[in-house]
Amino acid sequence: MSDINIVFDGEELEYDYDTTGTIKLYNGITYVPYRAFLEMLGYKVTWDVHSSKITATKEGSEISMVVHKNEYIFNGEKIETDICPLLLSGIQYIPVRLVSEKLGYEVKWNEEENKVYIDKK
Numbered sequence: 001m002s003d004i005n006i007v008f009d010g011e012e013l014e015y016d017y018d019t020t021g022t023i024k025l026y027n028g029i030t031y032v033p034y035r036a037f038l039e040m041l042g043y044k045v046t047w048d049v050h051s052s053k054i055t056a057t058k059e060g061s062e063i064s065m066v067v068h069k070n071e072y073i074f075n076g077e078k079i080e081t082d083i084c085p086l087l088l089s090g091i092q093y094i095p096v097r098l099v100s101e102k103l104g105y106e107v108k109w110n111e112e113e114n115k116v117y118i119d120k121k
Helices: 034-040 096-102
Strands: 005-008 024-026 029-033 044-048 053-058 061-066 071-074 077-080 086-088 091-095 105-110 115-120
Touching: 024 086, 029 034, 029 096, 034 044, 034 053, 034 091, 034 096, 071 096, 091 096, 096 105, 096 115
Parallel strands: 005 115
Antiparallel strands: 024 029, 029 091, 044 053, 053 061, 061 071, 071 077, 086 091, 105 115
């Protein structure tokens, strides 16, 4: 499979793959490096190495999740799912569709182009 690309609000995202990691397809789910993706959305992100917890905040909005745990907290609302954040080759990845849709974005997959389209609703 060729590289997966993300188009956000009409612009194809540029990642520094050497430092952030690549976009991954894992068990049929597209994952993105958490820091690069959430910072692109304007969130301030932190990683707690001791608890494996990812936290992102922006203007009163907060997201938290723990790597390899299927529980997310979006603005105080607990969501359980069978999709969890991953740690692959030392890089933390989050499921792009789940996180984007919970943050109010519309997500579409174009298999022919191998692209994920993310747009504001």
